[in-house]
Amino acid sequence: MSTTxxxxxxxxxxxIIAEDVKANKNNGRVMTRFPPEPNxxxxxxxxxxxxxNFGLAAEFNGVCNFRFDDTxxxxxxxxxxDSIQADVRWLGxxxxxxxxxxxDYFEQLYDYAVQLIQEGKAYVCSLTSEETRAYRGTLTExxxxxxxxxxxVDENLDLFQRMRAGEFEDGAHVLRAKIDMASPNLNLRxxxxxxxxxxxxxxxxxxxxxxxxxxxxxxISDSIEGITHSICTMxxxxxxxxxxxFLDALALECHPQQIEFxxxxxxxxxxxxxxxxxxxxxxHVAGWDDPRMPTLAGMRRRGYTPESIRNFCERIxxxxxxSTVDIALLEHxxxxxxxxxxxxxxxxxNPLRVVIENYPEDRVEELEAVNNPxxxxxxxxxxxxxRVLYIEREDFMExxxxxxxxxxxxxxxxxxxxxxxxxxxxVKDEKTGEIIELRCTYDPQTRGGDSPDGRKVKAxxxxxxxxxxxxxxxxxxxxxxxxxxPADEKDGQDFMAHLNxxxxxxxxxxxxxxxxxxAPAGSRxxxxxxxYFCVDLNxxxxxxxxxxxxxxxRDTWAKIVKAEGK
RNA sequence: UGGGGCGUCGCCAAGCGGUAAGGCACGGGUCUUUGGCACCCGCACUCGGAGGUUCGAAUCCUCCCGCCCCAGCCA
Numbered sequence: 001m002s003t004t005x006x007x008x009x010x011x012x013x014x015x016i017i018a019e020d021v022k023a024n025k026n027n028g029r030v031m032t033r034f035p036p037e038p039n040x041x042x043x044x045x046x047x048x049x050x051x052x053n054f055g056l057a058a059e060f061n062g063v064c065n066f067r068f069d070d071t072x073x074x075x076x077x078x079x080x081x082d083s084i085q086a087d088v089r090w091l092g093x094x095x096x097x098x099x100x101x102x103x104d105y106f107e108q109l110y111d112y113a114v115q116l117i118q119e120g121k122a123y124v125c126s127l128t129s130e131e132t133r134a135y136r137g138t139l140t141e142x143x144x145x146x147x148x149x150x151x152x153v154d155e156n157l158d159l160f161q162r163m164r165a166g167e168f169e170d171g172a173h174v175l176r177a178k179i180d181m182a183s184p185n186l187n188l189r190x191x192x193x194x195x196x197x198x199x200x201x202x203x204x205x206x207x208x209x210x211x212x213x214x215x216x217x218x219x220i221s222d223s224i225e226g227i228t229h230s231i232c233t234m235x236x237x238x239x240x241x242x243x244x245x246f247l248d249a250l251a252l253e254c255h256p257q258q259i260e261f262x263x264x265x266x267x268x269x270x271x272x273x274x275x276x277x278x279x280x281x282x283x284h285v286a287g288w289d290d291p292r293m294p295t296l297a298g299m300r301r302r303g304y305t306p307e308s309i310r311n312f313c314e315r316i317x318x319x320x321x322x323s324t325v326d327i328a329l330l331e332h333x334x335x336x337x338x339x340x341x342x343x344x345x346x347x348x349x350n351p352l353r354v355v356i357e358n359y360p361e362d363r364v365e366e367l368e369a370v371n372n373p374x375x376x377x378x379x380x381x382x383x384x385x386x387r388v389l390y391i392e393r394e395d396f397m398e399x400x401x402x403x404x405x406x407x408x409x410x411x412x413x414x415x416x417x418x419x420x421x422x423x424x425x426x427v428k429d430e431k432t433g434e435i436i437e438l439r440c441t442y443d444p445q446t447r448g449g450d451s452p453d454g455r456k457v458k459a460x461x462x463x464x465x466x467x468x469x470x471x472x473x474x475x476x477x478x479x480x481x482x483x484x485x486p487a488d489e490k491d492g493q494d495f496m497a498h499l500n501x502x503x504x505x506x507x508x509x510x511x512x513x514x515x516x517x518x519a520p521a522g523s524r525x526x527x528x529x530x531x532y533f534c535v536d537l538n539x540x541x542x543x544x545x546x547x548x549x550x551x552x553x554r555d556t557w558a559k560i561v562k563a564e565g566k
Numbered sequence: 567u568g569g570g571g572c573g574u575c576g577c578c579a580a581g582c583g584g585u586a587a588g589g590c591a592c593g594g595g596u597c598u599u600u601g602g603c604a605c606c607c608g609c610a611c612u613c614g615g616a617g618g619u620u621c622g623a624a625u626c627c628u629c630c631c632g633c634c635c636c637a638g639c640c641a
C-alpha cells in the first residue's frame with residue numbers, strides 16, 4: 001500500500017470548488033446534484049456528469065442529490081425513472097435517501113410564481129405559440145412586447161389561478177417572466193415559466209394541468225435543496241443569466257452557482273437521446289440495452305465494468321471545449337481492467353477439426369492451465385485433451401505469407417498448455433475444396449507445452465477437445481457506426497446512413513472449454529488470443545450459453561494484415 | 567457586422583509571465599507457452615494567425631481567422 005494519496009487530475013470545476021471551500025463560501029459546504037430527465041436511458045455522456053457530480057461532492061466531503069427533472073410529462077416515463085436509478089447505482093454511486101423530483105416542488109414553484117406575479121415580475125400571456133415566436137424577434141432584431149405584458153396584477157393572479165384550475169384549453173395561456181424583449185440574449189425575452197398541458201404526470205397524476213418550464217424550475221429546485229454548485233453542460237451557459245434572474249427576483253437565500261462544462265462525444269457513435277431513441281424505435285438495435293449502444297445498460301450488457309467507465313471518465317478530463325474522445329480510449333480502459341480481473345479461458349470461435357493421428361483414441365488427459373497470468377492468486381484449472389480437437393480456422397493457412405507463423409502444412413506449433421503438434425495433412429471437401437480437417441501428430445515429450453530439447457515454435461494456439469467442449473453462441477460486436485463522426489451531417493447524409501452493417505456478427509456454433517459450463521450471466525472472461533467476453537444478461541441459458549464480445553485483445557497480427565493489404 | 571463560448575501533438579488534456587506534464591493512438595525495440603500483458607525508446611523549438619508589451623509570452627494587450635451554442639408553450 002502506498003502512502004501517497006491519489007490526486008485526481010485537475011480541472012477548472014474542481015479548482016472553482018476548491019477556491020470556494022477555501023474562502024469558506026457556503027460555510028465550506030459542497031452539495032451537487034445529478035438531475036436527469038426521465039425521457040431516455042442514461043449513456044456514457046451522462047456517466048461523465050455523474051462521475052463529476054458525485055465525485056466532486058465526495059472529494060469535498062459533501063453530498064450529491066439525485067433529482068429527476070420531471071417537468072415535461074409528455075416525454076417522460078417510469079421505465080426511464082427505473083432504469084436511470086439502476087444505472088447510477090450500477091456505476092457505483094449512492095445518493096442515500098436524497099432522491100428528489102422537480103415535481104416534489106410543484107406546489108412551492110406555484111407559490112413562487114404567484115409571488116413573482118404580485119411583484120409585477122411575471123404575467124399571463126395569451127398569444128398563440130406562433131405569435132409568441134413572431135414577437136420574440138430574431139437573433140439580430142429585438143422582440144416586441146406582448147400586448148398582454150401590461151395586464152394588471154389582479155388579472156394575472158386570477159388568470160394564473162384559473163390556469164391551474166383547468167379552466168383553459170392547452171396552449172390558451174402561458175405564464176411569462178417579465179424581463180426584456182429587447183435583450184440580445186433570447187432567453188431573457190420574457191421566457192415562458194408555465195404552460196398548460198393536460199397530460200398525466202407519472203408521479204403527480206392529474207393533479208396538475210400546468211407544468212413549469214426547465215429554466216424556471218431548475219434553479220429553484222437547486223435552491224430548495226441547498227445545492228452549492230449546479231453543474232451542467234455548455235448549452236445552458238446562455239441560460240445562466242435567467243437561472244440567476246429567477247433566484248434574484250425571488251430573493252432566495254440559497255443561490256447556487258451554475259457551472260458549465262463540455263458534454264462528451266465519442267467517435268464512431270452517437271450520443272443524443274433523440275438519435276438513440278430513433279435507433280431503438282426503428283429497430284436498428286435490439287433495444288436501449290443493445291450491447292452496441294453507448295447507454296450504460298448497453299455497455300453493462302456488453303461487458304463493460306463500472307470501474308472501467310469511471311476510470312474513463314476521469315481520464316477524459318473536464319473542460320469547456322467541444323471535443324470528441326477517441327473510442328479507443330474507452331476500449332483501452334476496459335482492456336486494462338479486464339486484464340487484471342478476467343479469468344483466461346479457451347474458446348474456438350470458428351472451429352477447424354484437428355485429428356492427432358498418433359494420439360490414442362480412447363485417451364483423455366487433464367492438463368493444467370493458468371487462470372490469470374497477471375494474478376497467480378486466481379489459481380489453475382484442468383483442461384481436457386484428446387485425439388480430436390478444434391482449433392481456430394484463422395490459425396491455419398495452407399499457403400502462409402512470410403509473417404504468418406501459426407499452423408501450416410509441415411509446420412510445428414504449440415497448443416497452449418498441451419503439446420507441440422505438426423500438421424501432416426490437409427483434408428478438403430472434394431466438391432467445395434473447403435478445408436474440413438487437419439491431420440497432425442503430436443510430440444509426447446512436449447506435454448504441458450515445453451520441449452525438453454529446447455526446440456522453439458513460433459506460435460501458441462488455443463484449442464478445445466471436441467468431445468469435451470461445450471457449444472456456445474458468440475456475438476461479435478463492433479462500432480455501431482462506420483465513420484468517426486456519424487452525427488456530422490455536413491456531407492448531406494443522415495447519421496443513419498453510416499450505420500455499420502457489420503456491427504454485429506453472430507456465431508451460433510462456437511466451442512468453448514468445459515470449465516465454462518454453468519458460467520453465470522454477466523460473468524466475464526478472456527478468451528485467450530481473442531478478446532474479452534461476457535455471458536449475456538438476457539439471452540444466455542445453461543443449455544445454450546451466449547457470450548458477448550466486449551472488446552478484442554490488441555491484435556498486432558491484424559494490424560500487419562491490414563497494413564499489407566493496403 | 568445580435569448574444570454567449572471555445573481554439574496547446576492524430577484524439578483528449580495539464581499549464582495561469584520564467585522558457586511545452588500526462589494518457590490514448592501511432593512507430594521502433596526487449597520479453598513472452600496469449601502476435602495479449604509488462605518494459606524501453608521515439609512522437610509539439612512550439613501553443614489558431616499577425617502585431618505589440620516584457621530581459622522573458624501558450625500565459626498580458628490589440629486586431630484578425632476558425633469552430634460550437636441560442637429564435638421549443640423541450641431539457
